[in-house]
Amino acid sequence: xxxxxxxxxxxxxxxxxxxxxxxxxxxxxxxxxxxxxxxxxxxxxxxxxxxxxxxxxxxxxxxxxxxxxxxxxxxxxxxxxxxxxxxxxxxxxxxxxxxxxxxxxxxxxxxxxxxxxxxxxxxxxxxxxxxxxxxxxxxxxxxxxxxxxxxxxxxxxxxxxxxxxxxxxxxxxxxxxxx
Amino acid sequence: xxxxxxxxxxxxxxxxxxxxxxxxxxxxxxxxxxxxxxxxxxxxxxxxxxxxxxxxxxxxxxxxxxxxxxxxxxxxxxxxxxxxxxxxxxxxxxxxxxxxxxxxxxxxxxxxxxxxxxxxxxxxxxxxxxxxxx
Numbered sequence: 001x002x003x004x005x006x007x008x009x010x011x012x013x014x015x016x017x018x019x020x021x022x023x024x025x026x027x028x029x030x031x032x033x034x035x036x037x038x039x040x041x042x043x044x045x046x047x048x049x050x051x052x053x054x055x056x057x058x059x060x061x062x063x064x065x066x067x068x069x070x071x072x073x074x075x076x077x078x079x080x081x082x083x084x085x086x087x088x089x090x091x092x093x094x095x096x097x098x099x100x101x102x103x104x105x106x107x108x109x110x111x112x113x114x115x116x117x118x119x120x121x122x123x124x125x126x127x128x129x130x131x132x133x134x135x136x137x138x139x140x141x142x143x144x145x146x147x148x149x150x151x152x153x154x155x156x157x158x159x160x161x162x163x164x165x166x167x168x169x170x171x172x173x174x175x176x177x178x179x
Numbered sequence: 180x181x182x183x184x185x186x187x188x189x190x191x192x193x194x195x196x197x198x199x200x201x202x203x204x205x206x207x208x209x210x211x212x213x214x215x216x217x218x219x220x221x222x223x224x225x226x227x228x229x230x231x232x233x234x235x236x237x238x239x240x241x242x243x244x245x246x247x248x249x250x251x252x253x254x255x256x257x258x259x260x261x262x263x264x265x266x267x268x269x270x271x272x273x274x275x276x277x278x279x280x281x282x283x284x285x286x287x288x289x290x291x292x293x294x295x296x297x298x299x300x301x302x303x304x305x306x307x308x309x310x311x312x313x
Contacts, residue, residue, distance in 0.1 A: 018233060025229040033226040034217045043224060051232050059238035060242075118216040137210040138217045169205055 025054060028073055031139065032080050038122055039084050039130045043063075049087070053079045077149035081131055081132070086125050104114035121171040134162055251307070255300040262293050 008169050030161060051157035056079055057064060064072060128150075135141045135149055146161070147154040269282075269290070282290070 022229045029226040030221045034220045037220050037224055047227050050226055051235055055236045055239060059239060118212050137213045156197045168209055
């Protein structure tokens, strides 16, 4: 007869099988990792929070069993956003020694690269502004989806996104490289 | 990365439409710049392998299971320590070389209740250890 520990260690994960998890991970990990990298600006933090995000999903599989892939994606972004906020509240905002460099990739648009330092722009914004801009512009989420992914009120999302966008646009304006 | 391009025509509904919020060329520039940055990030920084997360979740699950299993033990250990401390204090007080008052009925009832609680807890733990899959 297996012990209670062995039973607990092997059976609860059957709701989300390893194969299903790997598919889910392949479909969402890159997006969430980039999001975490852009908001935290630290590779180690992004790696850790990404693992923690999916860990929480694995530890509570029943609460997500009824979600469709889109809802699950928003749910994952919600976990990641909450983890980022927890980290920010804890005061661990030490800049990473080797932040993500956007200008080294050959696919980068040279004209944009010359005029906009996106990384500097993101660093100058508040974490919440970074989150909102990223979810709206990179992930292509609408207000309702952003509200679901961040836990903010939908009307607040509209206002906060408007403000964040205005701050970001100052970088787009020629001759105004800083906020 | 989500590469689906949503319409960005200038005549599209504004931020209050709830569908899409980027309507002018400046928004397009910002979106393009952010997406290019996102593409660069995802190309330069690959996420950790899924196996690492499965391993971490498994380790966490085991730790939680151990904590769950040890919780009654911890409670009973605390109660036992408290009871032993009270009993020692009472014994010291009882056998001290001076005239001692006897226990009043309330204190005696409390001591009996504590003893019963500890013995019941020990019995429950003994039963639980005999049936680990329960």
